[in-house]
Amino acid sequence: MTYRSGFVALVGRPNVGKSTLLNAILGRKIAIATPKPQTTRLSIRGILHSQDAQLVLVDTPGVHRATNKLGHRMVKTAKAEARGVDALWHIVDISRPPREEDQWAADMCRAAESPTWLIANKSDLVGRVDERIKAYQQISDYAAWYPISALREEGLERLIADGLAALPEGDPYFPEDMVTDQPEDTYVGETIREQILMATQDEVPHSVAVVVDERTRRSAEMMYVRATIYVERESQKAILIGAKGRMLRRIGENARRELETYYGHAVYLDVWVKVKRHWREQEEWLTRLGFQAPE
Numbered sequence: 001m002t003y004r005s006g007f008v009a010l011v012g013r014p015n016v017g018k019s020t021l022l023n024a025i026l027g028r029k030i031a032i033a034t035p036k037p038q039t040t041r042l043s044i045r046g047i048l049h050s051q052d053a054q055l056v057l058v059d060t061p062g063v064h065r066a067t068n069k070l071g072h073r074m075v076k077t078a079k080a081e082a083r084g085v086d087a088l089w090h091i092v093d094i095s096r097p098p099r100e101e102d103q104w105a106a107d108m109c110r111a112a113e114s115p116t117w118l119i120a121n122k123s124d125l126v127g128r129v130d131e132r133i134k135a136y137q138q139i140s141d142y143a144a145w146y147p148i149s150a151l152r153e154e155g156l157e158r159l160i161a162d163g164l165a166a167l168p169e170g171d172p173y174f175p176e177d178m179v180t181d182q183p184e185d186t187y188v189g190e191t192i193r194e195q196i197l198m199a200t201q202d203e204v205p206h207s208v209a210v211v212v213d214e215r216t217r218r219s220a221e222m223m224y225v226r227a228t229i230y231v232e233r234e235s236q237k238a239i240l241i242g243a244k245g246r247m248l249r250r251i252g253e254n255a256r257r258e259l260e261t262y263y264g265h266a267v268y269l270d271v272w273v274k275v276k277r278h279w280r281e282q283e284e285w286l287t288r289l290g291f292q293a294p295e
C-alpha cells in the first residue's frame with residue numbers, strides 16, 4: 001500500500017473562512033473563527049488521518065495591509081507558512097468579487113511556487129458560482145478549483161479526497177492520535193479571545209491579547225484556569241469589564257462553557273483585564289505574547 005503525507009497551507013485574505021474550513025475538515029474545533037477580520041494571529045496545524053494518508057493543514061493569518069507590528073508579524077507568518085508546503089489552497093469568499101487583498105494572497109501563493117488550488121468558499125451565499133470563479137481565475141493560475149461551503153460542509157468530500165490523492169508518497173509526520181500542534185494554553189487563551197471578539201466592536205477586538213497565566217487540574221473533575229486579557233487603553237478595559245462587571249462576566253461564562261465542552265468536565269475560569277499600552281507596536285511584547293513570525 002502506498003502511504004501519502006504532506007502539508008497544505010490555507011492562505012487568503014481575512015474573513016474568507018480559512019479557520020472554519022480547517023475545523024470542518026477535521027470535524028473538530030481547534031481554530032477560532034469569528035465574523036471579525038484578522039481573527040487568526042498564529043498559524044495552527046491540524047492533522048487529518050486517513051487509512052493511507054496524512055494531510056497536515058496549516059491555517060494562517062489573513063493577508064492584509066498591516067498597520068502595526070502585530071499585523072506585520074501576522075502577514076509574515078502567512079508568507080513563511082506558504083513556503084515549502086506540498087500544496088497551497090487559496091481560500092476566497094466567492095460571494096464577493098476579488099479585491100486587492102485577494103490579489104496579494106494569490107501573489108503570495110505564486111511566489112511560494114507550490115501547486116495552488118482555488119477554494120471558492122461561501123458558495124452557499126451565491127447563485128452564480130461559476131461566474132464568480134471566472135473572476136477569481138483572472139488573478140492567478142490555479143491548478144484546480146473547488147466551490148465549497150465550509151460552514152455548511154458542502155463540497156468538502158471531493159476536496160479532501162483530491163487533497164489526499166495529490167500528496168506525495170511518504171511517511172506520516174505526526175503520530176496517529178495527534179490532531180493539532182497547538183499548545184493547550186494557546187487553545188484556552190484563544191477560546192477566551194473568541195468570546196471577546198464576539199462580544200465587542202470597533203477597535204476593541206484588535207487590541208486584545210489573552211495570556212493563560214495558570215492552568216491547574218484541581219481534581220479529576222475540575223480544571224482551574226487563570227488568564228489575563230491585555231488591552232491597549234483604559235477605555236477598552238472599561239468596555240471589557242462593562243457596567244457592574246457584566247461584560248466580563250458574560251465573556252467568562254461563554255468561554256467557560258466552551259472549555260467545559262472541550263474538557264468534558266467543570267472549569268473554573270478566573271479572568272483579569274490589564275492595560276498594556278500599545279502592545280501591538282512593541283517587539284518585545286509581541287514576542288512574549290508568542291507572536292514570533294517564523295523565519
Ligand SMILES: Nc1nc2c(ncn2[C@@H]2O[C@H](COP(=O)(O)OP(=O)(O)OP(=O)(O)O)[C@@H](O)[C@H]2O)c(=O)[nH]1
Nearest residue numbers: 015016017018019020033034038039040062150151
Ligand atoms: N455563509 C458562510 N459563511 C462562512 C463560510 N465559511 C466561513 N464563514 C463565516 O465567515 C466568517 C469568517 O470565518 P473564519 O473562518 O474566521 O475566516 P478566516 O479566513 O479564518 O479569517 P481570519 O482568521 O481573520 O483570516 C465567520 O463568521 C464564518 O462563520 C461559508 O462557507 N459560508
Ligand SMILES: [Mg+2]
Nearest residue numbers: 018019039040
Ligand atoms: Mg482564521
